[in-house]
Amino acid sequence: MVIQNEKQCSADLEGLDPQEVKNDLINKYPPKVARKRSKQIVINKIEKDQPVPKIQANVRTIPGIITQRGCTYAGCKGVVLGPTRDILNLTHGPIGCGFYSWLTRRNQTRPVGPDAHNFMPYCFSTDMQDREIVFGGEKKLKQAIEEAYNIFKPKAIGIFSTCPVGLIGDDVHAVAREMGKKLGINIFGFSCEGYKGVSQSAGHHIANNGIFANVVGLDDNVKEGKFKINLLGEYNIGGDAFAIEDLLEECGFTLISTFSGNSSYDYFANSHTADLNLIMCHRSINYVAEMMEKKFGIPWMKINFLGADSTAKSLRKIAAYYDDQELIDKVEEVIAREMPAVLKAQEDVRSRCEGKLAMIFVGGSRAHHYQDIFKEIGMRVISAGYEFAHRDDYEGREVLPTIKIDADSRNIEELEIHADSKRFNPRNSEEDLKRLAEKGIEMETYNGMMSDMSDGSMVIDDISQFETEKMIELYKPDIFCAGIKEKYSVQKNGVPMKQLHSYDNGGPYAVFKGAINFYYEVDRMVNSKVWGYIKAPWQKNPELSARYACE
Amino acid sequence: MLLRHTPLKIQDRKALSVNPAKTCQPIGAMYAALGIHGCLPHSHGSQGCCAYHRSTLTRHYKEPIMSGTSSFTEGASVFGGQANLLQAINNIFTIYEPDLIAVHTTCLSETIGDDVLQITRKARDDGKIPEGKHVIHASTPSYVGSHVTGFANMTKAMVNYFAESTGKKKNQINLIPGYVEPPDMEEIRRLAELMNLSTVMFPDTSGVLNGPQTGRYRMFPPGGVTIPELISTGDSMGTIAMGEYASGDAARVLDTKCKVPCKILDLPIGLQATDRYIDALRKQAGTEVPAQINFERGQLLDIITDMQAWFYGKKVALAGDPDQMIALSEFLVAIDMWPVYVVTGTPGKIFEKRINEITKNSPYPVKVKAGGDLFLLHQWIKNESVDLLIANTYGKYMARDSDIPFIRYGFPILDRIGHSYFPSVGYRGGMRLLEKILDAILDRKDRDSPEESFELVM
Ligand code: SF4
Numbered sequence A: 001m002v003i004q005n006e007k008q009c010s011a012d013l014e015g016l017d018p019q020e021v022k023n024d025l026i027n028k029y030p031p032k033v034a035r036k037r038s039k040q041i042v043i044n045k046i047e048k049d050q051p052v053p054k055i056q057a058n059v060r061t062i063p064g065i066i067t068q069r070g071c072t073y074a075g076c077k078g079v080v081l082g083p084t085r086d087i088l089n090l091t092h093g094p095i096g097c098g099f100y101s102w103l104t105r106r107n108q109t110r111p112v113g114p115d116a117h118n119f120m121p122y123c124f125s126t127d128m129q130d131r132e133i134v135f136g137g138e139k140k141l142k143q144a145i146e147e148a149y150n151i152f153k154p155k156a157i158g159i160f161s162t163c164p165v166g167l168i169g170d171d172v173h174a175v176a177r178e179m180g181k182k183l184g185i186n187i188f189g190f191s192c193e194g195y196k197g198v199s200q201s202a203g204h205h206i207a208n209n210g211i212f213a214n215v216v217g218l219d220d221n222v223k224e225g226k227f228k229i230n231l232l233g234e235y236n237i238g239g240d241a242f243a244i245e246d247l248l249e250e251c252g253f254t255l256i257s258t259f260s261g262n263s264s265y266d267y268f269a270n271s272h273t274a275d276l277n278l279i280m281c282h283r284s285i286n287y288v289a290e291m292m293e294k295k296f297g298i299p300w301m302k303i304n305f306l307g308a309d310s311t312a313k314s315l316r317k318i319a320a321y322y323d324d325q326e327l328i329d330k331v332e333e334v335i336a337r338e339m340p341a342v343l344k345a346q347e348d349v350r351s352r353c354e355g356k357l358a359m360i361f362v363g364g365s366r367a368h369h370y371q372d373i374f375k376e377i378g379m380r381v382i383s384a385g386y387e388f389a390h391r392d393d394y395e396g397r398e399v400l401p402t403i404k405i406d407a408d409s410r411n412i413e414e415l416e417i418h419a420d421s422k423r424f425n426p427r428n429s430e431e432d433l434k435r436l437a438e439k440g441i442e443m444e445t446y447n448g449m450m451s452d453m454s455d456g457s458m459v460i461d462d463i464s465q466f467e468t469e470k471m472i473e474l475y476k477p478d479i480f481c482a483g484i485k486e487k488y489s490v491q492k493n494g495v496p497m498k499q500l501h502s503y504d505n506g507g508p509y510a511v512f513k514g515a516i517n518f519y520y521e522v523d524r525m526v527n528s529k530v531w532g533y534i535k536a537p538w539q540k541n542p543e544l545s546a547r548y549a550c551e
Numbered sequence B: 001m002l003l004r005h006t007p008l009k010i011q012d013r014k015a016l017s018v019n020p021a022k023t024c025q026p027i028g029a030m031y032a033a034l035g036i037h038g039c040l041p042h043s044h045g046s047q048g049c050c051a052y053h054r055s056t057l058t059r060h061y062k063e064p065i066m067s068g069t070s071s072f073t074e075g076a077s078v079f080g081g082q083a084n085l086l087q088a089i090n091n092i093f094t095i096y097e098p099d100l101i102a103v104h105t106t107c108l109s110e111t112i113g114d115d116v117l118q119i120t121r122k123a124r125d126d127g128k129i130p131e132g133k134h135v136i137h138a139s140t141p142s143y144v145g146s147h148v149t150g151f152a153n154m155t156k157a158m159v160n161y162f163a164e165s166t167g168k169k170k171n172q173i174n175l176i177p178g179y180v181e182p183p184d185m186e187e188i189r190r191l192a193e194l195m196n197l198s199t200v201m202f203p204d205t206s207g208v209l210n211g212p213q214t215g216r217y218r219m220f221p222p223g224g225v226t227i228p229e230l231i232s233t234g235d236s237m238g239t240i241a242m243g244e245y246a247s248g249d250a251a252r253v254l255d256t257k258c259k260v261p262c263k264i265l266d267l268p269i270g271l272q273a274t275d276r277y278i279d280a281l282r283k284q285a286g287t288e289v290p291a292q293i294n295f296e297r298g299q300l301l302d303i304i305t306d307m308q309a310w311f312y313g314k315k316v317a318l319a320g321d322p323d324q325m326i327a328l329s330e331f332l333v334a335i336d337m338w339p340v341y342v343v344t345g346t347p348g349k350i351f352e353k354r355i356n357e358i359t360k361n362s363p364y365p366v367k368v369k370a371g372g373d374l375f376l377l378h379q380w381i382k383n384e385s386v387d388l389l390i391a392n393t394y395g396k397y398m399a400r401d402s403d404i405p406f407i408r409y410g411f412p413i414l415d416r417i418g419h420s421y422f423p424s425v426g427y428r429g430g431m432r433l434l435e436k437i438l439d440a441i442l443d444r445k446d447r448d449s450p451e452e453s454f455e456l457v458m
């Protein structure tokens, strides 16, 4: 999906030469560091029929640079599997890893009834001790699984390995098999030791593989309903998935499974019965989409429900895919009903936010998606970057064949997927595909963030604390979007900082109503009175003569 | 119900930890390191630990928490992290220019067996540590102890690296405040200064983790103990250390290394523990207790006198760090409340013994567990409820499900402010605790009283 924006031609970015800015960002670094960072800091170039510039991404973080990245375990347990309420997620390792990923990501979930399983408020860990480090932790893991089963009776248990596990050689997969057989439930392990990759991203891949290999396809019951879809890469932070679910249902779609906001084991198991996969966060979940396509013949498309225009475009795109007049009409009706309130809010907020500057450095998709919302209230995103994305998320999937597989990526298993002999069922014939192409409905593509950004804007991958501070000093943005670790250093500089991983305590921001929420959130932050109080009256007016007269 | 799967029946668990009441060593080490002026903590391991520790401390303090990481990938995990750490040290001093880097290890580097001391020596030999700058380190494997152990280890490392005895005593005392909040450290020092003592306190996070909004971010704010001060601890007249678990080791090492005699007290939480602290200060200073301190003590007593009726006989469940739980239990008993369930996640023998001593006259059976978890505590509560729960933020799930008044206390507090600004140690801190207890209990009474007995004056 390409959202065209007015392309700036000037080489200047807010009166500064981006090349000089780039030099400012890397000058202080030791030469080797500067060389490496300079490949991850790119001045965007938008030229007709030309690809965007190449950026280096998904490479190792330089030790000591102060990165905001996390680890493979965080990507696997924390991001992808964490939001599923009825898999008992057992962290195998010392206590910390499990403790920190306990309820901290604001994934919301709604169990179907008072007795339905919901393990999300719980933290399960083997709390490994030195004895296990020395003699191995498999015995303790088995016992922990048994205890967990006896107390909680889950239908599935996921085992998540932390760093020491790989080193001491515990075979979590063998334990999973053995205990699964013994207890008669589905138990599966993830080798998501923190060091496995260069960021959370490796963990997403491992989670995708595990859930695909162990859960997807276990339940062949076909649900009633028309237009069956899965929503991929939506984690229900701040209730986004709830808002999307409501909207999709209203339009007449049948949502089979979300990966993995407000999700349940049963939904995953049944997800291969859908006829279309919709991808929100391309980075974290595209593997599942590809594997489902290969094994079951389910096509996928990239959509975006952040921003009102993007939501409308996405709905129209899905409706056009199905090419069903009733659906198309319903979608138009919903859009027509929602837009007046959206436009009214846009106009109101624009009057206070138009022209203001934003920067976004988060994750693997939101740095792209949120640019759409900022545009809707007339704000400009002059610099953006991802924390753990790959080149295709920046430059588009066309570059996939040219991405070098380095040692770190080779670490992560690529599952060999073949068409399922019984259940492979290509949802589209050759003709269908031709028809879709003719109608301009892009399938299995993602054009990345950079083609949607203006010429001369700065794209920075895995931004360091130093670069963050420099960018703020140089551009004085009106709002900065990133994560918790950056939050207060940015705000101490007098710049409001919106968390776009956890949303602070806000949300939902998805679909029409969420977009309105976000407009007003930005309005509140950017125009808060507090920024006017930073200088005390005596700092603004330091002269000392006083007059006490009753004037 | 949020904790809908917590059953009444308590099954023995040997391997499974559920809803821990502790976290891992490095976060405590990181917190302690931030209490040295101009210090950048550094996490030697894979970058996830560092990201988690920074995030949790950031959420707790709503302040920037900076730390480097060695960003191990698979290679480093196989061949060791020397190259990563050397590079990190060079980068940190070049880019961020701290006065010192405080390295702590993680489970990963500990399991590999990296020798951090040897690596830092090599860094010095290779000229990667600029003149006048320092790299210190603490070994903090999380498969031993808890975040409190990590704090204790980093505090001990400060002594190991810096304390020097010149043979000439300085007219000052060392204060080791323990794993407490920045305003607690400030209060501990204020009380000592009121006694006319010159002090060196380490670590000291006041002014570092409760800094002002000034419109200008400083990675190294003015607070924290300085390196010359740390060096001078070896010449002090004595050390008062608070909290055996968090401060005991550092105090003893200082005694052994520099012959600075130490007194290890409980954290000065509540009446008697503060009395003991003041008494120790008095003896150290050889002066009378000033009127101001007597005044504050009297104020605390006054609240206890006036509001006794509301405290009397109430049953309390507590979870938190051992030093805090010990002193707090003593305070609760002093005001006629009864700690009936006391849990800490941190392992250690003296804990259960101390709590049992403190509660020995309790009319109720007391359950206490070191190395326990919140799941167990909740099961106890579900079997026999209490009038008040005191725990960190995670306690609110239990409080909501079991409908008990709840006070947030300890680490981490992720959903309220106050702990960064107002002390809970000393007499004033005691007053604040009482205010919180009364608010919780009386708000509940107001909520639950039938209309005819809804009271205006309480
Ligand atoms: S690996 Fe160890 S140090 Fe790292 S977060 Fe987990 S428990 Fe803490």
Ligand code: SF4
Pocket (backbone or CB within 6 Å): A071, A072, A073, A074, A097, A161, A162, A163, A164, A192, A193, A194, A195, B046, B047, B048, B049, B050, B052, B106, B107, B108
């Ligand atoms: S130990 Fe490994 S798995 Fe755990 S938080 Fe650290 S990097 Fe991640």
